[in-house]
Amino acid sequence: MQKEQLSAWLADGLVKAGLSGQPTLERPKQADHGDWATNIALQLAKPLGKNPREVATLIKSTLDANPHPLVSEISIAGPGFINIRLNGAAKFAVVADVLKLRDSFGNGTARAGENVMVEFVSANPTGPLHTGHARQAALGDTLCNILQTQGCKVHREFYYNDAGNQIENLTRSVQLRARGIEPGSADWPDDGYRGDYILELAQKFSSTGGSADDANAVRAFAVNALRAEQDKDLTAFGVKKFDCYYLESSLYTDGRVDKTVAALNASGHTFEHEGALWLKTTDFGDDKDRVMRKGAGGYTYFVPDVAYHVTKWERGFTSVVNIQGTDHHGTISRVRAGLQALDVGIPKGYPDYLLHSMVRVMKGGEEVKISKRAGSYITLGELIEWVGKDAVRFFLVARKADSEFTFDIDLALSQSEENPVYYVQYAHARICSVLRDGGLTADALAAADLSALSHEKAEALATKLADFPSLVATAARDLAPHMVPYYLREVAAAFHTYYNAERFLVDDPRDRAARLALAAATAQVLKNGLGLLGVSAPERM
């Protein structure tokens, strides 16, 4: 808001100076440099063949000739930065904005008009959700929330396979368990699922009177039970309901797979080799060609994958974000190549991917290997039980998706009171407590005379609050949900610092109202930010 106004003024000043360029405004790292800075003079210096400071001086003179009501001072520093200092009223104007906009403060138009699908979790119903799914669920849910603030329609989708080899393997494992055959015995297949949950499924199935010989019944029971279990964990994790659960099997039954194969054949990018049908994905940047139909018959998984992504396009999603583990990054070039081969107008970079690395889990000083088949891994449900939903979500989103992350259970347990999430939540609860004691209505706070604010720490806090809208916009643009937890920590720190620097409940009614208004605005921003993360904003702790 403020930033946009200043950008427009700056761009206008550039034109008046006879220059052309896209000025960007950023916060100087050093607060004493000013409130905003632009490096436009440095960028224009080279094409103009001039000294950067000379260009900066030219720009400054036109800006000085057309003063902006929010700006108190313009200065040139270093190699040619133009620093802008705002007047006091401008710095605290954000407080009134927040109190007026409330839950919608932070909303913007960075992705206005887009129809976006985010596909995430997409776990096959062959076992409970593990920590990798937890990271994906936290990232996906948060990203959806962020995108939704930026003017686009967001569709949450969960894709899974209810009929493939892995499901048959699951079915067989449950059948064997029902018959009393255990993992490790001579009759147990190498690739059987070994987890204890298989035995539980077998017992539950038997107790309903089902026969282990009835593979269809076992399959339906197991898939159903595991899907229900997954949804239970996701709900406990605070993940909003998916708009659609898409079944891979439906791509076969509704003929989309055959249709896709026919279209690919018609495209001229397929060929037969050694009894198999191949797609020449190397025509589109893949590093080797891929088999579509095996010599023994049946399609490889990537064919329904392409067919699936065609439906995303046909369903009108102009933008698609797939959240996947980095272990699947090899599929990206394949899927994109398949879509390009079809030549139906799908953009080259479609779909987008947000890749996350696996979550390592340390427990008792040892790494717990994640393997569904070995049956040894930490589930999402266990994580929540141990550390709490809020802490798990905050932790998993608070780092870049592609950085490796070791979740040390013992550390999280022993230091559960020192988790960063509590720091942010505490700031919110602290404010709520002060506001309760303050006794002013929301209307009174919104009407507070903000010119009563002057403390340096109050300025720093207000400046931080004003960053929220552009932060959310950047996070949406860059698919970077990890920026939100970091920002919230900074807001909380700025508040705690101010809290210790100046009292709120003072006698002077004007000072009191203004300070409480700043506190209320801070609480609102914390609440909005925590809401994006799906983390609660407690009023008491």
Added chain:
RNA sequence: GUGCCCGUAGCUCAUCUGGAUAGAGCAUCAGCCUUCUAAGCUGAGGGUAACAGGUUCGAGUCCUGUCGGGCACGCCA
């Protein structure tokens, strides 16, 4: 071996399309509760941004190489 990702303080990580003196938390050390929630605040120490080159006014950020780690390289999904 080939491709992609990563390497920043003792540990976990930020650094927003290349910008000013690389920042937080945890841990360590020294202080602050008769006063609105001490789950807090203030201060200190801690760095050749893996290494070596290159591009330019300027590189943690871009390029090349080396070393180290992760992932993927199947007519599995």
